[in-house]
Amino acid sequence: MSRIPQLVIANGTVVNSFGRRHAHIVVVDGKISQLVDATEPVPDAERTIDATGQLVIPGGVDGHCHVAQVTGRFRTLDDYRTTSTAALWGGTTTIIDFGIPRDARETPLEAVLSKKALAQESRCDVALHGSVVRWDETVPWQLEQLAAEGVRSVKMYTTNRGTTMADGDTILKVMREMVRLDGLTYIHAEHDPIIADCTAQHADDGRIGIEHLHRTRPELAEETSVKETLAMAQYTKAPVYFVHQSTPGAVDLVTEARARGQEAYSETCPHYLTLDDTVYGSAFPEWYACCPPMRSPETVAALKQRLAGGAIHTVASDHSCYDLTQKRERTDDVRAMPHGLPGVETRMPVTFTAMAEAGSSVEDFVEVFAAGPARINALPGKGSVAEGFDADLVLFDPSVQRTVDGGALHMGTDFSPFDGRTLAGWPAVVVSAGRVVLDREGFHDPGAVGRFVSRNGFREHLAATADLSAATL
Template identity: 65%
Template sequence: MPLDLLLTNATVVNADGRLHCHVGVAGGVIAGLYRTGTPDLPAARRTIDATGKLLIPGGVDAHCHVEQVTGAYKSLDTFQVATTAALHGGTTTIIDFGIPAGPQESPRAAAENKLALMAGARCDVALHGAVVAWDETVPAQLEWMAERGIRSVKLYTTNRGTTMADDDTIVHVMKEMVRLDGLTYIHSEHDAIIEDRVATCAHDHQLAVSHLHETRPAISEDASVREVLAMAQYTGAPVYFVHQTTPEAVDAVRQARAEGRAAFSETCPHYLAFDEGVYASSDPEKFACCPPMRPRAAVDGLLDRVAWGHVDTIASDHSCYDLAQKRRRSDDVREMPHGLPGVETRMPAAFTSLVRGRGLGVERFVELFATAPARINGLDAKGVIAVGYDADLVLFDPDEARPVESAHLHMGTDFSPFDGVELAGWPATVVSGGRVVLDDGVFVDPGAVGRFVPRRGVREQGLARAEVRV
């Protein structure tokens, strides 16, 4: 039988090195890697010449919020829209969150809701659970999730009254995740510090979005990370910190890893590209996220730590609100929605900051963008170009750069924090599950073919004691 697809003359870049070869695809998986010069290549229904471009594994975005209800707000993109945007940006697998929309929704119900909504997905989707409040029913709900391959649970240490879990809940859930061989995801900001800062800013009439960075200082993140690491040490729970923004937070996680504990750091492209000066711009709403952007020195320190190998993954923290939602209560950061659209720009934004800006090797970029998110989250068939892995592939010219224009993006919003910024590393051709879905820049809608992907546990993967990076 002929191959479905053959990519010839490819420079394949994996996290562990490069290979010049031809790549064969059949039945949705990588069927063969053929050295250049190999005579009598297999016949293929379609051939794409990859000369002059780099071929990397499809991206795994381990932190996306799709059709998420939080308080009075709902994010605007459906799974069809979000995954279409992901594919345009070289991401072929997203991991979403089943976060209870309020006290009336249980963790299991939130997960079931997301499993139903993702039926329209254009690429593969995995899922994190979430717990807000502990009760005697939670262990059985977590067991139900684990049996279906939902092997991680997110907890917030802030956002009192909506998504925040108290310390008792965090300890209980961590113990359950150890029992179920799962991973605890943490949004780590110290709520008492934030509440006090917000009260001070309210007294001084400084609650507009231009003061967002003052309401959520860096110390709130650093203090919370240290507290959560102590709880993780006590319970023995592997822990993954989302969207870290400060060098001190990353250093704390690295120290835990040096002690042999399974602790992981994630950051996002916007924290590598922007500093808190954006809140003095004419459109501060475009940068309203939690945690906020940090001072320039902190951004530089964070970039250093990514370059040194102290950060594990780059995720988008995609949250798709539009400017109308953002501006409705931009006078009061307590009432406005926080979160930025980013699933489509994750690849070029990270590539520009790290490879173009810091001289990071493309291999290390692949580790952050695809390989480590797949490995840490138990997605065995993702993140590597090798025989038997899913045929999720991104072909791109690393020298091609163009400015971001939100009108030409595909996320369900009317802005990007990167509007007007020139970025390099845009995908030209994307293969998802063996299908060419971005064909030399033209989107070919595959239909609702996205699968829910169950994940393996932490001990199953050998990640219970994380590797120590020097």
């Protein structure tokens, strides 16, 4: 006698990036075992959730989170329990964090293994990116070890000299290694000489407080760095992924590179789609301290157009959980204050609302929220509501709106840059690995059940998912 399924999501409108259908979703042992057409009877199950009138999408994949991150003398206030809980509240069932060396004494491999140990407290699934700051003869071996651990991407910064910045030689050599290991190069692209000079000029003029942040890091710095990095990626034939792109010019450079046959990807963040540089003239400019900074209203509008047109491949939170006490310690000098915004919990409603305003479909939203991040980051079993995939599911009614209350969120900080905004796209039910962790009764802490997800090779995974998409369509 066959075993009764643990869970059935009945009568929902299942929306994937490639289409939608009305179906019952059957969950067995944390996997989607079957999609049954909604015209058929609802299968028996230990628990049935009626999704009539709701959309059912794959659980979100946030490819850019910083958990328990140490930068200089500042440490974000979260841990994996806090951030993974907030992620689940926000419809994200997989986060990808970074193992970034704290200083010259910590190696890239040590940084990743340290984060992997901390991630044992996670409530949702976790993957990791590595990071290289400086090249030495051990780096190729360390990258091999990271690949063996299932860490198939490496982030490098083109700015932040003296801390996390990698020089051009290091970036080029790491790109070569990532090609050899079938991995992906992540880049924080801001041209350091331009930023350093521009910041110094503002400091000399006494205009270095938080209200001047957007003027110290011009759009030209981002676009110049993207152009240089794309040239190195073309030379090495390396796939490259640009984090938190904030300008349409940066996105267009990636689009042009793709037209030439390069494997290049654009990520943006919810705050760059919804906030503009007038926030630095507000009563609380420290709420918006991040790099790159917010851009002009015209730039924000053009960036949303690029997203609506499909030129942006993922939307990630770039979650960094500082609180206002840390932010306000040095508002007089942007060089000394911590940069980064809490956002893992609000990524879904902010992105959904911004895309709906731009005329995007729910399928388009699913692509940048879940399917694209899963595919590009070579995460097996993630990003689709399909048979054999992990039972990571989000139910929501797009007509339901809520107003953001930063103090009522769950990210371990005391503010949200979206406080007071009315948004659609809030999750009503969240299922993670087959467990119902959020429903009308509230949050049900599953405990430290989050799994470390070992990633596939980049090109290997793209080929496999292309075959799957073709078969599904």
